Amino acid sequence: MSTADIVQEAQELNKKFSFFITLADPKDGIPVAVKDNICTQGIQTTAGSKILQGYVPPFDATVISRLKAKGYSVLGKTAMDEFGFGTFSANTSVIPKNPHDPKRCCGGSSGGSAGYIAASKHARFALAQSTGGSISAPAAFCGVVGFTPTYGRVSRYGLVDYANSLDKIGVIAKTVRDAAEAMGIIAGKDEHDETCQGEPFTIPAKLAKKLTIGVPKEWLAQKIDPEVRKQFDAALEQCKKLGWTVKDVSIPSTDYALSAYYVIALAEASTNLAKYCGLRYGATIQLEGGGDYTAFFSKVRGEFFGQEAKRRILLGTYVRMAGYRDKYYGQALKVRQLLLNDFAKAFRGCDIIAAPTMPIIAPTFDDIAKLSPLEEYAMDTLTVPANLAGLPHLSVPCGRAKGMPVGLHFIAPQGKDELLVQAGEAYGA
Amino acid sequence: MALKIGLEVHLQPRTQSKLFCSCAVNAEQPNTAVCPTCLGMPGAKPRLNRGAFDAALKLALALNCAIPPKSIFARKTYFYPDLAKDFQITQFEQPFAMDGKLTVKEKVIPITRIQLEEDPASLKHARSKDGMDYVQIDYNRSGTPLCEIVTPPVFGSPEEARQFLEELMRLADYIGVFDAQAGKIRADVNVSVDKHVRVEVKNVTSFRDVERAAQFEIIRQESVVARGEPGEQETRSFDAKTGTTDTMRTKETEEEYGQIPEPDLVPLTITEKEVNVIAAAMPEPPHQRIARFVKQYAITQEQAESLMSERALADQFEDVAKSADAKLAATWYAYVQKVLNFNSMRFDRSGLEAGHVAEFLKLIAGNEVSKRGGELLLRELVVKPQPARSLAQKLGLLALSRDETGKLVEQALRDNPQAVADVKAGKEKALQFLVGQVIRLSRGRAKEQDVLALLKKALDQ
């Protein structure tokens, strides 16, 4: 299996499933697929948005530098929801199709990476990124492994920002071991990112102890497809067969988590996206006839942002305006602390928290078109709590429902990423 | 009419690199000291410059500020071509220093707050051949650290505002945080006359212009108030050529900035230990040192204040005063400063050493160089520091020996027989005349007491 084989396979898969926005043509190294919001020097990086069409970064993200130092090269940039805004990788122009059923989505926002790993014979892992569940969701929908590390464990330098206190770069892989090896390369403190202070990743020894699994009762009380639920229950039985204990835990602030997540994410995103105004890079218009600076910026941004991006920018702008900031943004930051407290308390009684990754199987594109924004946001209720709390989480395949993959979600306390690897491997993923 | 003037002063502290990236500050060729961070490129991240923070902390301590243990940076979002990210990283609810004061001419001016923030890029207006107006942007300035020092509207006159600014710059220079000669400041001047709403005049770039801008605003606002109108709350710009202010844009209300804490930066924690380390390294505060100089060295207030214009100058004075007469030293250091000003030089870049000055003062005290000769000597010495005696010799400024003077005395007596006769006749003035003649013959190099003694000796015979 050579570099050329991987490149050729990627090109063929791309024709069928549109996993890639940009396919590079590396001549050596082990080519790795990289989500398109991670900057790659010399290779177009658009974050799935028209407004960054043609943007070629003059620098590599830290994770890319670290991979290159270990003999990897960039295969291409995978499709994603614009700036990460979505759960289906459908809010964008290059929309990846689920290899298990091309009428269905790959999930989002790391859809291209997940679809590619599911379909590829050669690839072991791809780089992905999560803000509210964008690694877990597509991993679950595509039947592969999704590993999201503790916030601050992997450098965000070179990651096109969605929400700075929520974004994490992680890995979508064939197996938990593949994910762990990738994490071993990319994780660890980075001087380029003040918030990246985590330890390097060490691949742990085989799990020795018997784990106690906590299942949050508030999460299981939410609307979950019964077929999905059936697979989850079967997964719990499998855990018990391993000698693990399964018990109920409580995350009382569950009801507020989704709103708190969106308010924080959108407030931060609306400031992160202010820089896209047609001046130094990306899509633009002529200065002649473009009007003064206000008209020019408004025209560029109006023309090149997608609808979901605009919606989120408007919402994010609102929730941090002086008159509303305390009620929304300020309150959401406090709810994050409530959630952190809830998790800390729950973890006193268990080692790992488990739940279904997503409440549904991958929807069809027709069904997606019928969803309102709020209905799409609500798809994140099971992945958001771990993401808001910056906890490491792992989605592993657990059976099928209606022929489509279902994901099992493991969540560990902060910094216990290695425990997730042990649990995932012991489970058999 | 009631007059309220307040200042927001932006002062660039001395650093090597920018506030949130390692690009050099003050680069000249456009867009040559830039990186993904200060260009606002996607994926770039800010990283706080410790040197900038330490400099800001020094300034805050010199201004007697309280330093809260925690401080955060905030994103202030607005859209302008000079703002690389279309938000500025500044400080909002929790600045790093508050409630300080600066005494200016015996009036205590409160300092509301000091915050650290990044400078936007520099903009130049341009027009194309086809008549299209546009801007040229240089991001070298983008990300430069700024200390923003805010006062309440306590200045009762434009002059007071100017004096405050002068004193602030002097103090900042003194503690080594700012170059008062080359360093840049920008002030926003808030003026409200009587019932007129507060108007902000932005980006005034010298302390003289601060006074002029305030003066113009007062006149303008007075006429508005006289018409019975409350005036418009707005932001105005200052035209240094005409000395007038003009509407810039309507002042954006606070809600449009939508400030949130900067999530890419770790909140600043400042321990008491860190503050103490900085405080211990601070020099004796200027006003205290001035008082001590006056007392300890018996020099005048004016002389002491003059010595305080640069810390290095005051330091060298004290060093020299260990071996030389302090009053003499103070007098001559004033002349040193005259020479420096004439040459637009800073003392701490002149290379003039304590040894040079000490040697110079010895020559003066020993009458080996006259006062006039001393001035000439110092002019050279300041510009090209070197051992004073050999320079004096080279320039022909060293006083004549007694023998050499004697020869000139003889010549003067020969050349002026009438004066000799007058002296012998008891006319005092004639003696002075003869002294002057000898001095003239010596081109100022004869020691006056030698001349007098030799003349008297010769004439008594």
Added chain:
Amino acid sequence: MNEPIDKLARIARLNLTKEERELFAKQLGSILEAFSILAKAPTKGVEPALHPVALQPVRREDKAKPGLKHEQALANTQHKEEGFFKGPKVK
């Protein structure tokens, strides 16, 4: 929602089509309504969490380092001349 769509769009510098304006005017209200559940959260005495993890103070040494080459900085835009970036007029 207590602000007109046009005001928000102006603050955010977003030109909206007529359809977008109508769509957002409808949607934003109900989305914000959903978010207002936050008011019910028991946050009395709770500190806001800016980050989900504890972060240690980090400070960079004050040393200048070369960044991008001049050509690299300007490479991604057509709006440039004589070493400057070009931008729209500001009044």
